[in-house]
Amino acid sequence: MAQAEVSIKPTEAQGGHGHPDKWKWYDYFTFNVDHKVIGIQYLVTSFLFYLVGGFMAVLMRTELATPDSDFLSPELYNAFLTNHGTIMIFLWIVPAAIGGFGNFLIPLMIGARDMAFPKLNALAFWLNPPAGAVLAASFFLGGGAQSGWTSYPPLSEITANLPQTLWCVALIMVGTSSILGSVNFLVTIWKMRVPSMAWDQMPLFCWAMVATSILALFATPVLAAALILLTFDINFGTSFFKPDAGGNVVVYQHLFWFYSHPAVYLMILPIFGIMSEVIPVHARKPIFGYKAIAYSSLTICLVGLFVWVHHMFTSGTAPWMRIFFTISTLIVAVPTGVKIFSWVATLWGGKIRYTTAMLFAVGLLSMFVFGGLSGVTLGAAPFDIHVHDTYYVVGHFHYVLFGGSVFGIYSGVYHWFPKITGRMLNEGLGKVHFVLTFIGTILTFTPMHNLGMQGMPRRVAMYDPQFAHLNQLVTVGAYILAVSVIPFYINVIWSWMAGAKAGPNPWNALTMEWTTDSPPIIENWEVLPVLTHGPYEYGMDKADQVGPAGEPTEATRV
Amino acid sequence: MQGSIDSNAAVANGHEVAAHEEHQDLRVLGLITFLASEFLMFAGFFAVFLVFRGSHVQWPPEETEVELLLPAVNTLILVSSSWVINLGTKAIKKNDLAGMRKWFGITAAMGAVFLAGQVYEYMNLGYGLKTNLFSNCFYLTTGFHGAHVFIGLLLILGVLWRSRRANHYSDITHTGPEMAEIYWHFVDVVWIVLFTLIYLLTLLN
């Protein structure tokens, strides 16, 4: 890497910031403002919370192996189902996909040295661990919140008041974190791209993060409002959601879902971005339909703000609402379909490499087709009336959130681990991980659809014995999923310490993050790169400018 | 992605220097983005208020009428303070530090008067947060707005405090006062909506 140009490096700038040449291990436990450190902090903490949420899921599935409530107390079961959902959404997928990959990759992808507001960024991260601690505390101070991650009043106002309040506090903290992060992403992408990068030369992950950030900015404060009202109802004697004092329980649902449906897109849009990065690299082909994919992210973001009532088709919603939101919901299928078709077309005719990153990406594609189709059936109000609040819904959203988001996070980890740590993950263990996860996912979440249609409601600790066989199958699947993370965690820990050295560009990829060292130096580049080709120009002359070993040629260096 | 653009080294190095600066303009941009988001939290409160207003025969209910005179005076004070703070940032843009301190001081005083008036109103209304659904909404929204005014006041006082240091603010570096001003305008806009919904709409009954 050392070249004559290195001397141009403005040394006084580095001296001015007063940071060392390389971060020590303990720097990762401090209020560090480097976007890469923050990205790693997000990823590592979220992977820890993933284990906690997964542990709760395993206990719940163990309870559900038999129809009777005989393993956990019903209160504990409800606390687990509430906190499983809360942790998996707010402390696993959102921080991993948005906080982790977003922070680590965006400055590297657009040729910036850091995010626009590094201190704010660090603050946003450091809101997360305390939020997790507050949730943990809610278990010891009254058995945890027990009214589901939706926390509908009046149930949430008469059950476990202190844990419920702590739950609200934790969510307001992660919500604030999410808003601060989004401000940072938007301003960074808008203003800090390397001067030679036009909007339509940005990697698609950045487009996805633009859409994600806009959505988070619009939706999250409304959740905060709902939770503040709920907190006041519980603790300060107000009656916003108390029907016997003139309050209205449905108003909460509107506020909640105005955030929480977009939250689904918060969890999948960054993943779509990861897909658009991983697939072209490992299929060795330009992304098919760059503009269509970029704009479909924005379309999903826009339409996604107007579909929330489909979570309330059986609630207190007027007929016109049920119809309006049926149609708006179905419309979301179109931009999502465009993305899926574009990725399939990217695969078509490529030279597909069977890397673990690629396997997870293609696995995601496959899962998402199923999850998307079941989503369309749920969008149609007449059918949703039947399966709303049943295991059909549980099956559907786990297909899109586990088969979608979690597969995407895995894919992203396998793809960027070399960049993040400078070492390769073990491909053999990776494939074991993939196979176990793929089988486990299908086994766990497919029978749930049948259960729901046949009549099993969700969020139950005890159920009709006629459903016992399918539930046992689901439980077996869940155990396989639990086992599947073992090779992954071993792989990550072992490879981080002793994996093969990666070099700057092990996949021979064209986006800008691969033009710097692995792991990137502090401030990312010694001399900022200049854009000489688009992010996906595989098979074109331009691509030859990056040599096979990934060493940038003279042309890409200043 | 279609065409490749070659930039020269000078551009890249120029950007690099910029990256090491304080991102002055970006902070303003960030604040505006954040406030847009913040506004939606108030929008949530307002939506709840409007739903309840629409679903109750008498709103506000009989024993919880709002007062109009004091809030109207308060509104005048707050709205005109937005104009005053603007004079302050105009002054610093002309490198008139004393002018900025004067106008910011007046704004802070007006904000304090507004808050005092709010507290006085609370103490003399004769009903509290828990009285009924209307009072729930009333105290929650005005209280949250009041908290934001308080934060705005602290920002202005912070600017005044920092302005004691020589050359801290000038016609070139005035992001601090500018951000305080933007925040103050935000507080003002929220109040105008709030005043319309909670106070003025009662005139329609």
Add this chain to the structure above:
Amino acid sequence: MKQIPAPFWTLVLGIAVTLISLWVGQNHNLLPVQASEQAPLVDDLFGVMVTIGTALFIVVQGAIVYSMIRFRRRKGDDTDGPPIEGNLPLEAFWTAIPSIIVVGLGLYSVVVFQEMGGFSPGGHHGHGAMVAMAPQQSVIDVAPLLAQMGPGENADADVYSKSQVYGFGASPLLQPNQPDVTVNVTGMQFAWIFRYPDTGITDGELHIPVGKDVQLKIEAQDVIHSFWVPQFRLKQDALPGEPGELRFVATREGTYPVVCAELCGSYHGAMRTQVIVHSPEDYADWVASRVAEATSTTTVAQPLENPSDAEYLAAMVKDRPTAIAPDLAQSPVQIAQMDHTQMDHGAAQNP
């Protein structure tokens, strides 16, 4: 294979996919038996979605699997694939087709929703069809009476005088008329209570006659519950302070589960009972026997005057020791188990 032109294979594949999809759409057997007039409407819609979904699933998954096999990297090949960046007609095609499908499904959903009676909840006696044509009315008049409803008052009367009722009303396929049977359904932690205002019967199970126009007025006493009979394909949340309605004609005699579908607390899973669809004669017998019971004992008259939970449940247990209603002296666990056993007709092992 070389001699046969590609369009031929495309045609064969297309026909095969169509046939498979149509077959799957008709024979998926995913849904429970149909026991209401709404059920076939919902199932037909679902069948159409399954058909389209199967076709899309096969095509897309097929393309993925084919690509993964056919376009895998061969040993020693380090070159890139062809630099194809897009294809506007193709992209327009796969934007347009889903759009058309989605619009079609949307319109079909509206039709089904209307035939199910979705546009006429709360339709006043004989005016169901009229209300159906003016759904937007609902937003404007959201329940001005709510403010007047004090705690402790009889919620039933107040709530149903509100203009907005949520759920399903009379199907426009029926003659708009008075329902044959009206039942007030109350959800409470963790039981359903069914009151028959015409006869004064109160029960923990829902008894209805087959082939008759039944109206359920659904309400919750404490938290949100959700009334669901999978075999009817109907569900409506029971919301405290907000009236719900389900109106349907049961088409098949039998015993079906009534499930609470909204998390309502620790024993949510145990909040199950059953609906018994009688033949008209059996139903008449049941009504007669319950009314006779009521006149022979004095306690049962009480439910008419809206008893508290405890009074009601105590009365139930006293009168019908085998009833689903739990004894208040028992712990919630025992209550749950009682419900459970009752539900399964003794099939479950009661631990």
